[in-house]
Amino acid sequence: MSALVTILDDEPAIRQMLSDALAEAGFRTMSFGRATEFEAALRRTTPDVCLVDLGLPDRDGLTLVHRLALEQGATVIIISGRAQVQDRVTGLELGADDYIIKPFDPAEVVARIRARLRTRTRSAPSDTARFNGWTAHFDRYALEDETGEETTFSHAEGEVLRLFLESPKRLITRAHMQETLGGAAGESFDRAMDVRISRLRTKLREDPKNPRLIKTIYGAGYIFLGDVSWS
Structure with a gap:
């Protein structure tokens, strides 16, 4: 079964753009505009990769990234308009695996996801x-x-x-x-x-x-x- 990528971003156009690009690349996707909906879905399913925007309307994105990194075991990639070095450092320090700055090319996101999944596949044989x-x-x-x-x-x-x-x-x-x-x-x-x-x-x-x-x-x-x- 293809990898499941969840998309958490409050901008519908970005969610649609990412969903289309990921579906074309062969991934399964689930999209959410609010953190509460996303967290409810996590109780029913376990994604392979989580794309998380930091500018969420109902939750601090960095806090959510930290919890995902500690509890879910999924690859966490931040997608954000915050381009300052300190924001990138903070996101990575809290456990994110990668940080992509808006605006971005959807092909770059697909490539970053594939690179992360290859890393996990290489490390899978011994637990x-x-x-x-x-x-x-x-x-x-x-x-x-x-x-x-x-x-x-x-x-x-x-x-x-x-x-x-x-x-x-x-x-x-x-x-x-x-x-x-x-x-x-x-x-x-x-x-x-x-x-x-x-x-x-x-x-x-x-x-x-x-x-x-x-x-x-x-x-x-x-x-x-x-x-x-x-x-």
């Missing part, structure tokens, strides 16, 4: 990784410690964690992260990665001054030092 007393459950976005206590992580944080766990004890450069995870290179991408890595370290109970697992190699990138097994 569980064990390392240094931790178990990462990518099927339910949770980190489990040796006592069985679980801490959730967002889809965006999970992409970074999987990248580390699939290449332990190897240098991962910022350029490789950008190429693998997608998104436009630049200040907003770098800051979003810094935030996601900081949150992963906190969830792994790392000493921020001397992390044992995710090491920063200044001027080069990162190295994950754990011993990893997949199942």
